[in-house]
Amino acid sequence: MTRQKPKEAALTEEDICQRVRDSVLEQRLAPGTKLTEESLCGVFGVGRTTVRRAFLLLSRDNIVELQKNKGAVIASPSPDEAQQVFEARHTVEAALLARASEAADTNDIQNLRGHLAQEKDALAKADIARWIRLTGEFHLHVAKLAGNTPMYHFLEQLVFRSSLIITLYGRHGQPVQSCTGDEHTRLVDTLERRDIVAAQEILTHHLNDIEATLRFERAAGGDDLHQIFGMARAS
Amino acid sequence: MTRQKPKEAALTEEDICQRVRDSVLEQRLAPGTKLTEESLCGVFGVGRTTVRRAFLLLSRDNIVELQKNKGAVIASPSPDEAQQVFEARHTVEAALLARASEAADTNDIQNLRGHLAQEKDALAKADIARWIRLTGEFHLHVAKLAGNTPMYHFLEQLVFRSSLIITLYGRHGQPVQSCTGDEHTRLVDTLERRDIVAAQEILTHHLNDIEATLRFERAAGGDDLHQIFGMARAS
DNA sequence: AGATACTAAATTGTTGACAATTCATCGTCA
DNA sequence: TGACGATGAATTGTCAACAATTTAGTATCT
The missing domain is CATH 1.20.120.530 (GntR ligand-binding domain-like)
Incomplete structure (x- = not known):
């Protein structure tokens, strides 16, 4: 859709937060999704500094979880x-x-x-x-x-x-x-x-x-792929 | 009081936010006070990166106002x-x-x-x-x-x-x-x-x-020192 | 004196290189 | 096969130098 042109005015951290928030609202970003700095830099055409600031703000709003030395992950509310x-x-x-x-x-x-x-x-x-x-x-x-x-x-x-x-x-x-x-x-x-x-x-x-409409039964942490796909465990 | 020793574990941005918030709560930091990066780096013994992150978080909570190229100021709610x-x-x-x-x-x-x-x-x-x-x-x-x-x-x-x-x-x-x-x-x-x-x-x-107990009459923006000190303006 | 323009200092913003940590791959051994 | 461990790649964290902007000060002119 709105293609990113190389010589546009640089996006600010608020812009990136907005994009991420919108994606969450449209459920195109699922909880647990890893967001690497490099990938967002590429997507939005901004420096690592900006992405980093965006992560900090998003973590403040509990939209991403920020773990030391491990990066940003879309939050999975318990x-x-x-x-x-x-x-x-x-x-x-x-x-x-x-x-x-x-x-x-x-x-x-x-x-x-x-x-x-x-x-x-x-x-x-x-x-x-x-x-x-x-x-x-x-x-x-x-x-x-x-x-x-x-x-x-x-x-x-x-x-x-x-x-x-x-x-x-x-x-x-x-x-x-x-x-x-x-x-x-x-x-x-x-x-x-x-x-x-x-x-x-x-x-x-x-x-x-x-x-x-919510069902909390499923295992809270760490999806069990075997269960999800209905596969028996290889013994 | 609690003096900062040079070889302690580095303070995180959350620590700095906490200190600033405490100071606000004790009314030792008045609205309008300018917070320069350098001064806080000196006070807390951390790098500019950390102070910068703290500013960003504090601005998110409306405790400081962050203006582009102008730095951080303790917020003055209208x-x-x-x-x-x-x-x-x-x-x-x-x-x-x-x-x-x-x-x-x-x-x-x-x-x-x-x-x-x-x-x-x-x-x-x-x-x-x-x-x-x-x-x-x-x-x-x-x-x-x-x-x-x-x-x-x-x-x-x-x-x-x-x-x-x-x-x-x-x-x-x-x-x-x-x-x-x-x-x-x-x-x-x-x-x-x-x-x-x-x-x-x-x-x-x-x-x-x-x-x-609040009185909103005083001039909202920019203290008028002449008025505060009751001095006539030099003509 | 007051206003304006210019220069220098101070402060903030950004970038890139480097350090530290984690993650993935592979090899070894029981 | 499975567990353990080591090496290298990838990712994150930090720092310092540099660029851009604002602020303060100075000089000049009316």
Whole structure:
């Protein structure tokens, strides 16, 4: 798509973080993926310094895990961490939602409906990667209306981690997020009516739905390839 | 105090962040203070690389502001940001408090009472810097009991920023935080009784008290030394 | 005096070489 | 075959020199 031309302005570490985050949100970067400095230097056409800074920032947001002398790996949240992330989302997102429903004007609602249309379009075209990203971004769009920057950034982190969690523990047969019932549309409706209680109820239900699709049984650390492929162990 | 010996194990960027954060919490580092790389290299006995990484992490937490080619400055939250920080504290800390009151066992309560004793001791000895730090850390101790790491770290950020805000906008005549009425003690009491509602009420009141001592009238950006010192401008 | 332009010092940003560590491959031996 | 160990390649960590930018100081002119 957007090909990298050699003589463009150099990408900053924020740009690289953004790219990585987007890839996580689209579930094109799976937990456990090793990110070497050299490969990212090549891909983005930047020096090692920049990549290194990006790694440091991403590790701060728990998107990559940074081990001394071992490099960067896309984080693999444990079941325990997953539970905590969703608990945090419940509280923070509920508060943001309350604020958003107070603050949202006609224009904001219209933008949200535009976003919903994009979601439907992506789903219709079976562009699953884009749809996954859009459903994640929907929550952030709503949150931004609340006008609380610290909480917004915090939720951002949580949404990215949620994406990792869903990739890890979501059942792949299911709709990747349970958003198919179009809870998003109903949420926008309640926002338009400024019905805070209903909005928070939908949100709680929505998040619980997502959590309900998770299955934590699989071995937490180190995939067992024999089990995954259903192969008996060579004795 | 703790003098730096030349042949000790090198400090990591996290150590430096911690030192800076502590200084902010003790209000020994005022907003607007310029931090040069060289000076911190000298103070901590580390290379420029490490200091640089620390700056990047601190800027991520909004403790320092990092301007291209201009270096690092202790952040000066605007009145608007201050309001958002306290709003975020209200929601996050209330949720953590609810969790903490469910989870706290006898041992936890005892540790908190120990902390209260330290606070009183520092106040009695007029060790204001230590007292300020302890009152800030109290909130974090309580929050840690909730067992939600993401929210805990988020609150940590908010507490540090609160310290900057109080330094900037707090009236210096007043008790630096309004914690003199010993709302902390009452909070521990309610935790022991697992009285979530009362605990949250005290918290809300406590945070409102702190906010109430803030005065945002002063010129937001760039101290006007003429005004501060009450000097007429030389015409 | 005040404003402007220029020079020098100080500070930050970047790059590349080198050191340290880890990882992979291969060989040896029981 | 499997375990152990050593060698070499690959990757990460560190440092110092160099480049770019900002800041401070000085001189000059109106």
